[in-house]
Amino acid sequence: MSGQLTFDVDACTGCLTCAVACKHENRTPPGVAWLGIEAREARRPDRILWLRRSCVHCPDAPCAEACPSGAIRRGAGGAVEIRAEICQGCGSCAAACPRRAIALAGELDYFGAPLSAEPWLEPHQRHAPGRASKCTLCEHRTTAGLAPACVEACSGGALRWQRAAGSSVVYLASTDARAVLGSETHSLPLPEGSSP
């Protein structure tokens, strides 16, 4: 199911719940964080805020351009998808992603067992060793009418989900927040019509 995920920079407290809820939902391998929350700071006056680091399913998708195997495409709902069965694990997509949103799985799970060996894992929780992966916008949930796991876990109202044509991620940032972010503001997918 397609939709729009909105991240409100000013509302995020950096509590990291979304990042761990993503781990729990998708059982991503060690070192593979589809979603991270990173601090940004400014001086005089001293200020801090937190920024979501994850795939924004960008229109130009440099990861897809960089993939030599054609494993990355835009799916039916408009999200950028990595097809693990085609991925050769070369890492070109991870290197090409300006948001550091793609990572390659290792061989083992958190406790040293072969990756994704537990029989009770759901299909979306199974990850192939050596293959690239990233945020799917929780397609397995949104097709069932649920919000992505990060959105559901956010109690502070920093993340929202609404059904929409296509798949997109939008960042909301006040003038204050933009002052802290400086030139990084230009790299964020701000709402259409807003000037960075």
Next chain:
Amino acid sequence: MIQPHAADESEGYTFCDGCNGVPFCGIRFWSRDGVVTRIAPWPDFPTPALCAKAYGTLQRLRHPDRLLHPLRRTTPKGQDPRWERISWDAAYDLAAEQLERIRRVHGPHAVFFYVGDPKEPRAAVQRLAAAFGSANYGTESSTACRRAAQLAEQLTYGFPTLGNLPGPLTRSMLIWGTNPAYSGQPYPCHEELAAAKARGVRLVVVDPRQTPTTRLADVHLALRPATDAALAAGLIHVILREGWHDRAFCEHWIHGFDALSAYAAGFTPEVTERHTGVPAAKVVEAARLYARSGPGGLLTSAQSTTHNRNAVNNHRALLLVPAVCGYVDAPGGVAFPGPGLEGMGGPWANGPPAFSLRKELLALRAHRLDLEAFPLWAEQMFEVQTNLLPEWVQAGKVKAFLGWGLNAMIWPETHVYQEALDALDFVLAVDFFERPQTHRHVDLLLPAALNFERRAPFAVFGRRIFGRRPVKPAGEAREDWQIALELGTRLGLGERLFHGDVDQALDAILGQWKVSRADLAAAQVGGVTVPGGGPPAPRAHERGAMRPDGQPGFPTPTGKIQAVSVELERHGHPGLPEYRPPPAPDARFPLRLVSGARLPHITHSKWRKDAPWLDELGSEPLVQVHPDDAEPRGIRDGAPVVLWSAAGELRAQANVTVSTPPGVVSMMHGWAQANVNALVPRELDPISGFPPLKDVICELSVAGGPA
């Protein structure tokens, strides 16, 4: 997702121990063949969401390093224990033999009973201590957490309170030393504060650091650590000088108001700035905003204001700010919590007094080891202050220490306590994982069941009781209640300890409300509500609804809020919450060190390697330092650094950040390889015995650089 994923999935219910039992968030979970596979918030629970830590509890369950069998050391304490796996029978035999001998030779009070993190075993371990006949039962709360603030509250208001969320009538809030976005408090509290701000409630936030809470502030008072009493006196000075106080309330309901007024007269905004570092204009602005936008509420930390040499008085002083404004027990102000559910005697974690044999424990008061050093504390608190353990061991007054969730790193100058444990005849620990910094110093290590594997205790929110639906413990792990009850049974106390049966113990507690385990299981998600009254309406002190004697007034000896505490005077302390300047930084130690400011994914030291999802979010001990202090020392973000005080030193990684102000460095406690409490001197608050965990002068340099 609400529906089971597969036919073979079972549903279970438990609580999160991530913030050590407060707020005790509800977890719904699913398991297959006894393996818990996923969790979600408990629907319609009083705490509506889960945080990062709750998800982390799932990963602990199947961690290969979990303790699954009783272990006995085979070497002298203080060395590598070379654990030997033994049976539960052998473990109990070993413990019982030691404890019976010590009771016979040295008396029952030479056995110290302790509950650290988690809090869950408290009710059962208190019962064991009282049945065994030892007066000496203490907790992490009575060592370094909640109890010093609680003592201040009892001495000042006559009742315990950490304040409360803003209500519909509240127009301003004083939020002092707490950051509910990351821990504690009624969860989710941050969202309530953000919503209050959106509807126009004015927020004054007092905190040396920048946090998500200070971002909400209308006025942020970034005081120097441990100068709270000076800032409170400065705020009161402005409020009284400008006539913004509630004159009638002060005259009728504050004991020692004239003395307070005279004392605060010395704290002009300029003097206050000199002591606290808060600009004089901000002191005035905050006082105006809080006193003129009434009624005002209060939110405080369980412990951040009491981790210093003036612990009780720093906290008592801040409590007087809402008092002079007339906000205490006013509609929309600081609420009187009331007695709560009959028979609970306060928060659930303390254990219901009747079950915990509180009367028997208190009858032994004359044998409390803290009686001499901290007599007022011993009068007011049922738990023993543990910070003088090394002295008691040296004097031969303690011979055995039984610790559920014991962590030696809670203590200042930690090595002194580790050596004290080594000198004891017998030390028992009950835990989830082996923690070398503690367990190198114990004789017997018993594996405890995790939160998903326990039946006890249930949760109590107001008048609602919620039960658990657990899975079976892994390996040979046992519930800590069961361990306490079985150990007592082995000591010949089976009649009083339900012959080791946890279900019977739960029945004994629930029976007082005419509730059964079956009732809890049948209700499960919604819990069982015990019929009866709710929280008291405001102005309880005017109606005579606060005091046990039914007279109007506050539940203090004077019937008033005590700016001057008659109990403190009786024990030879100043009656007013006087300011005592913390040690001033000097050429050798130019920085102030605060520890314990919460990271969002860690509460205490249990959250490191135990839950790799959380560990990945930050697995290095970090020293937070402001760029203004980092630059002259050549310290870059991520650089290895040495941090030291007169008491000790550690190596960690620099986190150059504006979250800590210039002149202050901040570090999370509980890193085994970089234990910040080792740098904290054993210089205790004379009233509470609390250690100065946020009141240390120190220096920092690049590792390998000039030291």
